[in-house]
Amino acid sequence: MSRAWLPxxxxxxxxxxVWNIALATMLFVFSFVPGxxxxxxxxxxxxxxxxxxxxxxxxxxxxTLPLVGRLRWPLTCLVVTSGAFAAFQLLGYPTLxxxxxxxxxxxxAGAHLSRSRQRxxxxxxxxxxxxxxxxxxxxxxxxxxxxxxxxGAVLAVLWFVGAEVRAAAAAAAERQRRAEEAVVHAxxxxxxxxxxxxxxxxxxxMAVQADAAQYLMEQPxxxxxxxxxxxxxxxxxxxELRYLLGALDGNAQHGQEPVAGKLADLVAQSQxxxxxxxxxxxxxxxxxxxxxxxxxxxxxxEALTNALKHxxxxxxxxxxxxxxxxxxxxxxxxxxxxxGIGRGSGRGLVGLRERVSVVGGELHAGPRPDGGFxxxxxxxxxxxS
Numbered sequence: 001m002s003r004a005w006l007p008x009x010x011x012x013x014x015x016x017x018v019w020n021i022a023l024a025t026m027l028f029v030f031s032f033v034p035g036x037x038x039x040x041x042x043x044x045x046x047x048x049x050x051x052x053x054x055x056x057x058x059x060x061x062x063x064t065l066p067l068v069g070r071l072r073w074p075l076t077c078l079v080v081t082s083g084a085f086a087a088f089q090l091l092g093y094p095t096l097x098x099x100x101x102x103x104x105x106x107x108x109a110g111a112h113l114s115r116s117r118q119r120x121x122x123x124x125x126x127x128x129x130x131x132x133x134x135x136x137x138x139x140x141x142x143x144x145x146x147x148x149x150x151x152g153a154v155l156a157v158l159w160f161v162g163a164e165v166r167a168a169a170a171a172a173a174e175r176q177r178r179a180e181e182a183v184v185h186a187x188x189x190x191x192x193x194x195x196x197x198x199x200x201x202x203x204x205x206m207a208v209q210a211d212a213a214q215y216l217m218e219q220p221x222x223x224x225x226x227x228x229x230x231x232x233x234x235x236x237x238x239x240e241l242r243y244l245l246g247a248l249d250g251n252a253q254h255g256q257e258p259v260a261g262k263l264a265d266l267v268a269q270s271q272x273x274x275x276x277x278x279x280x281x282x283x284x285x286x287x288x289x290x291x292x293x294x295x296x297x298x299x300x301x302e303a304l305t306n307a308l309k310h311x312x313x314x315x316x317x318x319x320x321x322x323x324x325x326x327x328x329x330x331x332x333x334x335x336x337x338x339x340g341i342g343r344g345s346g347r348g349l350v351g352l353r354e355r356v357s358v359v360g361g362e363l364h365a366g367p368r369p370d371g372g373f374x375x376x377x378x379x380x381x382x383x384x385s
Contacts, residue, residue: 040099110162283322289382303331335371
C-alpha cells in the first residue's frame with residue numbers, strides 16, 4: 001500500500017519496514033478474529049471446506065510474511081504470495097483475511113517493479129492466473145467464466161493503480177529535481193553577477209590608478225597616495241571575493257553577505273582612481289529593502305565602472321532622487337575623448353537589468369545625444385510606507 005498520505009517522517013526506510021511488519025501481522029492475526037476473519041479473497045468458492053491445519057497455517061504465513069520485504073523484493077513477494085494463495089485455494093481451505101496479502105502484492109508489483117521486469121512479469125502473471133482459473137474449475141469450482149474475468153480485471157486494476165502511483169512519484173521527483181536545479185542555477189547566476197560587479201569595478205579602478213601613477217613618478221606624494229588607494233581597493237575586493245568564494249563552497253552563512261556601501265563611498269573610490277565624479281542627491285534618503293538597496297548600489301557601481309573603462313577622465317554625474325515609494329538613479333558621463341582600458345562584454349548591464357527587475361524596478365542604458373552615456377534606474381523601496 002502507498003504511504004504517500006503519511007507525514008514525511010513516516011516515509012523513511014525504517015518506518016517503511018515498521019509499516020510492512022504491522023500490515024503483515026494484522027492480516028495474519030485478523031484471520032482469527034471473529035467477524036472479520038472471513039473477509040478475504042475466495043476464487044474457487046468450493047462448497048466443502050477443508051479444516052485449517054498446520055499446512056494451512058504455513059500457507060497463511062506465506063501469504064502475509066513476504067509483505068515485510070515487499071518494497072525491496074517486489075517480484076519475490078508477488079511470486080511467493082501467489083503460489084501460497086493458489087495452493088490455499090486449490091486445497092479448499094476456508095476464506096480468510098490473510099488472502100488479501102495477494103492483492104497487496106499485485107499492487108506492490110505495479111508500484112515497485114522496474115519497467116524492464118514488468119515487461120516480463122505481466123505476461124507471466126497473466127499465464128499463471130489463467131492456469132489457476134483452469135485448475136480451480138477442474139477441481140470443481142462453481143465459478144463461471146465471467147467470474148474469473150472479473151476477478152482478473154480487479155488484479156489488473158490493482159497493478160495499474162500501482163504503476164500510476166509509481167509514475168506520479170517519479171514525476172514528482174523529477175519536478176523536485178528540476179526545481180532544485182533551478183535554484184542552483186539561479187544562485188550560480190547571482191554569484192556570477194556578484195563576481196562580475198566586484199572584480200570589474202575594483203580591478204578597473206586599480207588599473208586606472210596604476211596607469212595614472214606612471215605619470216606621477218616625479219611627484220612622490222601623489223604616487224604614495226595612488227598606491228595607497230590601489231591597496232585599499234584591493235583589500236575591499238578581497239573582502240567581497242572571500243564571501244563569494246565561501247558561498248560557492250557552501251560555507252557562507254545566511255546574513256554574512258557584506259553590506260553594500262554608501263553611494264558616497266563609491267563616488268570617493270572613483271575619484272581616488274582619477275575619475276571626476278559628482279554626487280547629487282535630491283530629497284531625504286528613505287529606508288529600502290536589503291535587495292533593493294544592493295540593486296541600487298550595484299547600478300551605480302557598474303555605471304561608474306563603465307565610466308572608468310570607456311570615458312576615463314571625463315566628468316561623471318550621479319543623480320539620486322529619493323522619492324516616497326522608490327529611488328531614481330541616473331549616472332551620466334561625457335563623451336570619451338580617448339580610448340578606455342578595454343571593451344566590455346555587455347554582461348554587466350544584462351545582469352543589472354535582471355537584478356533590478358527582480359526587485360520590481362526598471363533600468364535603461366544607452367548613449368546620450370551629446371555623445372555621452374547614461375544609465376538610469378527606478379528601484380522601488382520594497383518597504384511599506
